[in-house]
Amino acid sequence: MAARAKKRAVKRQEVLEQEYKDLAQRQKPKTPVVRNVLVAYLVGGLICVLGQAITQLYLRLGFSPEDVGNPTAATLILISAVLTGLGVYDVIGQFAGAGSAVPVTGFANSVVSAALEFKREGLVLGVGARMFSLAGPVIVYGAVTAFVVGIIKALLR
Amino acid sequence: MHKRKLGAQTLAFQTLPRIAAAATVVGPLEGEGPLGDCFDVVHPDQTLGQKSWEASERAMMKEAINLAISKAGLTSQEVDFMLAGDLLNQIITCNFAARDLGIPFLGLYGACSSFAESLGLAATLVDGGYATRAVAAVSSHYGTSERQYRYPTEYGGQRPPYSQYTVTGSGAALVAQANDPKFPAITHFTIGRVMDLGIKDPFDMGSAMAPAAMDTLQRHFLDTGRTVDDYDLILTGDLAEVGRKIMLELAESAGVDLQGKYDDCGCRIYDRERQPVFSGGSGCACSAVVTLASICPQLLRGELKRVLVIATGALLSPLTFQQGESIPCIAHALVLEQVTKGGVALG
Numbered sequence: 001m002a003a004r005a006k007k008r009a010v011k012r013q014e015v016l017e018q019e020y021k022d023l024a025q026r027q028k029p030k031t032p033v034v035r036n037v038l039v040a041y042l043v044g045g046l047i048c049v050l051g052q053a054i055t056q057l058y059l060r061l062g063f064s065p066e067d068v069g070n071p072t073a074a075t076l077i078l079i080s081a082v083l084t085g086l087g088v089y090d091v092i093g094q095f096a097g098a099g100s101a102v103p104v105t106g107f108a109n110s111v112v113s114a115a116l117e118f119k120r121e122g123l124v125l126g127v128g129a130r131m132f133s134l135a136g137p138v139i140v141y142g143a144v145t146a147f148v149v150g151i152i153k154a155l156l157r
Numbered sequence: 158m159h160k161r162k163l164g165a166q167t168l169a170f171q172t173l174p175r176i177a178a179a180a181t182v183v184g185p186l187e188g189e190g191p192l193g194d195c196f197d198v199v200h201p202d203q204t205l206g207q208k209s210w211e212a213s214e215r216a217m218m219k220e221a222i223n224l225a226i227s228k229a230g231l232t233s234q235e236v237d238f239m240l241a242g243d244l245l246n247q248i249i250t251c252n253f254a255a256r257d258l259g260i261p262f263l264g265l266y267g268a269c270s271s272f273a274e275s276l277g278l279a280a281t282l283v284d285g286g287y288a289t290r291a292v293a294a295v296s297s298h299y300g301t302s303e304r305q306y307r308y309p310t311e312y313g314g315q316r317p318p319y320s321q322y323t324v325t326g327s328g329a330a331l332v333a334q335a336n337d338p339k340f341p342a343i344t345h346f347t348i349g350r351v352m353d354l355g356i357k358d359p360f361d362m363g364s365a366m367a368p369a370a371m372d373t374l375q376r377h378f379l380d381t382g383r384t385v386d387d388y389d390l391i392l393t394g395d396l397a398e399v400g401r402k403i404m405l406e407l408a409e410s411a412g413v414d415l416q417g418k419y420d421d422c423g424c425r426i427y428d429r430e431r432q433p434v435f436s437g438g439s440g441c442a443c444s445a446v447v448t449l450a451s452i453c454p455q456l457l458r459g460e461l462k463r464v465l466v467i468a469t470g471a472l473l474s475p476l477t478f479q480q481g482e483s484i485p486c487i488a489h490a491l492v493l494e495q496v497t498k499g500g501v502a503l504g
Contacts, residue, residue, distance in 0.1 A: 016354065020355070021355065021356070027403045028364065028399055029318040029319055029399070032318075085311075089311065089313045092313060094433075100313055106313065116311055117304050117310060120208060
């Protein structure tokens with residue numbers, strides 16, 4: 001009997017929670033998905049155009065097409081780090097969403113912003129320990145994905 | 158003998174403890190908001206020249222408490238107790254402020270409801286005759302909250318439109334047994350229950366907290382036998398625009414007509430059209446600085462007679478939401494009233 005009453009109470013709570021979620025959902029402003037996707041596409045594209053321009057510049061300066069990728073990425077990372085330090089990148093991030101988060105500049109922002117935030121806790125426990133608190137998962141699962149893809153590639157050979 | 162507890166959750170104060178002095182200290186964004194002129198101190202820089210966000214929040218709380226005490230013409234030695242709360246782990250802001258101030262101290266945590274919790278308990282101590290004067294204070298800071306609950310301040314993540322902006326500031330109120338009718342009295346304190354209707358999104362605090370505010374409001378009416386008509390204003394702490402709308406809908410379905418009498422501190426402190434605050438303000442300081450800087454003067458001037466302040470708090474931690482738990486919430490209510498007669502003699 002008691003178990004059944006308990007079960008009924010749980011069920012009642014579930015219904016209550018679902019009704020409340022529906023009510024709250026009606027009052028919540030919708031995340032503008034179409035706008036966000038379009039802006040992310042445009043800003044992400046612009047960052048890539050900038051990357052291409054830097055590549056062209058470095059090719060003209062004498063880098064070989066095989067080697068030009070690294071200095072290009074380094075330059076984008078530098079630009080992003082400076083913009084983060086100046087307090088601009090988070091404003092761009094709010095506007096562009098995934099557009100500024102997905103390229104290498106977003107990765108740099110996540111590392112630099114964490115380093116800035118935790119530098120007051122010192123170079124070892126602050127900057128050193130927490131610099132990759134946001135970027136860490138990207139590195140971990142990037143490595144895991146590369147490993148899995150590598151095995152698949154080896155098996156298909 | 159007068160009954161000191163009404164119904165299940167409401168304390169009724171017999172001797173009318175009064176807010177004898179109050180002080181508010183805020184950051185730049187709050188200073189630029191619609192209530193900018195009401196605050197005692199507006200700092201042009203969120204850091205206050207301190208080396209960490211935590212140190213600047215602490216400096217704000219100390220400044221607010223010292224200012225409230227000096228406004229009352231007192232020194233910190235003449236204050237019996239300090240009751241304070243903030244949002245940081247181990248409530249370090251008020252613990253460290255209390256270390257520097259040297260006033261006998263009780264540290265409180267009710268998340269953003271800490272304002273009503275500390276002020277209500279200060280009034281309880283004074284009303285019970287255990288203190289002649291007690292100071293209640295709370296603080297919050299955008300920088301400290303962001304890094305504790307969310308992301309580094311310069312991280313370029315996109316916030317959803319229903320998120321809220323933590324108020325940078327501190328409010329302190331000196332509660333005293335002053336038989337001076339010009340100060341607003343605290344007449345009732347309704348202690349809330351923890352409510353949880355399963356909201357899990359830590360950006361969506363308005364939705365999470367609204368049921369707690371509604372529960373405390375209904376409980377207050379039940380305990381006191383009062384209705385909306387008995388109040389000039391009913392003010393929730395930091396539900397912001399999303400939570401305010403939900404609160405109105407919850408009230409309507411409960412048969413309580415709040416229209417025209419209800420607002421939220423999180424909607425009042427910022428101009429949402431002009432300032433990048435999304436749904437509105439949040440944080441312990443939100444209800445504290447709005448109530449102390451804007452509502453108390455209106456009570457003093459006689460523009461408002463009786464106000465119900467319901468401070469709301471989301472009792473989550475970064476750990477609980479990462480572990481997939483929902484957000485338990487609480488709300489405490491205080492009645493602030495311009496009572497012209499002196500205190501009621503204890504029966």
